[in-house]
Amino acid sequence: MDKFQQSQKNQLFKTPAHDPYCLPKIEGSAVCPQCGAAYQAGNWTWKVPENTVVHDAQTVTCPACQRTNDNHPAGTLTLSGSFLSAHRNEIINLIENTEKKEKAEHALERIISLTDSEGALVVTTTGIHLANRLGHALKAAFKGHADYQYSDDEFGVSIDWTRDE
Incomplete structure (x- = not known):
């Protein structure tokens, strides 16, 4: 079997990735x-929406609340370096303001937690887009270096941002 045939065979039997927090299609509104x-x-x-009668809508826990309840983040942003300790309040304000903007437009993009871990600040998010946006906002505002690592299933991202000095 040549390389082309092998690559076609690999694509043929590859199962599509499935996000465990993606709800099945909901009929009507919720x-x-x-x-x-x-x-x-x-x-x-x-x-x-105006045409939705709230008392007729189904009650369904959204994927963001499910991730928060399970403490299973889609995005993890780890901040480190001497710059972090010197400018901690400014950095946290940037993170919270960026989340506020993203959350206003996209209901499923939220921060799960901000925690300290051995001199680093760890931010966990319900979606990869918010984590990605936070990484870009930090780099734009404070420079530094950001390293993005997506999981194999493409439903998770881990970002390490660091700046010394």
Whole structure:
């Protein structure tokens, strides 16, 4: 079997990746009882569409609340370096403001936690897009070096941001 045939065979039997927190298609509309996000036409949003009767909507826990409850982040951002300790409050403000902007537009992109771990600050998120945006915002505002590592299933990202001096 030549290289081309082998590559075609590998593609043929490869199963598609499945996000365990992707809900099955919901008929009609739904509201998350924990955060109040509304599901309509395949999207989670903070605005309940005008044609939705809230008391007729299903009660479904959104994927972001499920990830938060399970403490199973899609994104992990680890910040380290001497710059972090000197500018900690500014960095946390940038992180919180970036999350506020992202969360306003995308109901499933949220911070799960900000924790200290051996001189580093670890930020966990419910989605890879928020983690990615935080990494880019840190690099744009404070320079430093960011290293992005996506998991094999493409439903997780680990970002290490560091700056010394």
